[in-house]
Amino acid sequence: MEDNEVRERIRAGDREAFGDLYDRYARTVHQHAARLTGDLSAAEDVMSETFLAAWRTREQVRAEGGPLGPWLLGIATNKARNHRRGVGRRLAFLARQPRPEETADFAEASAERLDHQRELAAVRAVLDRLRGPEREVLALCVWAGLDYAQTADALGVPVGTVRSRLSRARKRLRALTGERLAQEAREAREAQETREPGRGRGEVGGRAAIVALPSERGSR
Template sequence: MFFVANQNRQYTVLADEDLMSLLEDGDAGAFAALYDRHSRAAYSLSYRMMGDRQAAEDLTQDAFLKVWRSAGGYRSERGSVRTWILSIVHNRGIDQLRSLASRRRTQDRVEQSAPRSQPSEAFAETWRNRQREQIREALDTLPAEQLKILELAYFSGYTHVEISNLLDIPLGTVKGRMRLGLKKIRDYFGQKDMAVPR
């Protein structure tokens, strides 16, 4: 019993990079220590992306399974272990959201082929589709670096600090690009004499 407790204490003093080295060799204790350190941040990002507790738990579990299987893929020169884990969560989340969107599109096509009983529903759907098109058009006018920041913040749920770490750019640059991007979108809608969609 003392040996196990002492061994667990040993993992807690190791740096993330050292735990990753152990994890490459299949060390379950190193995996548990990494999970203890980073699962809350991973769940928080999962929840922001998925918007549902159960989906966030599933995404977190899926991401850590990928961490276990892909420990050899971690490269310290590309960023911290935490950033690597959060990027796995983000990528797995994007995959899941795309899959959900694909299923929704299929469902929408089926529903659209069915006769509509309420003309007001058809009008509301047309209005929503037009707003989506307008937002897409506005986003297409942005420079790539501003677009990337807005996508990470608004579509992927990253904070300014997380974006700064992920893209390896200063926090002030992240905030500046976000401000410029949002101003350009407002100006775009102002020039076209349209209200900014909410």
């Protein structure tokens, strides 16, 4: 279907058209939410809230325009923003609750999910140090693949604002990534030094130890 036809059907409350919209963009919305929240469970909530809000506000869709992906990602950005604002209150509440009983760990079934969680945590460790607007523009332009105009439409800001935020975000992200890599390298060296036992008196190490070994010919 043409974009304008999709918009018309969505505006009219066509459930089949909305189902097609979900099938087309659900994965994109979930990935975008995961990058902004750093949490797969939260991303699922954000995705659900995004499509629910999209259905409720479908009459606000403009009759003419391009694909509805930027519209959905704009809603998802707002939902993820609300999630981040409320996460502190949720963590405080959970901290007051008794610790739940441990359950069985199905390692094989959850291995892929845990790996993804670790990847998200590593990314978020740097992204969290960006300002919220810069992080959102980076996620929309770089990861979601929207152009400046689509990102501006999704966030409700001028195109010039998108350009300046993206430029600042890229510079800041490069600097933060460099700092983190340097820190990880230092920690790795310190851990290695801690694990290595000290050499005893007279013990030869490194290249000298290899040179001191008898040759195959000399040992016969």
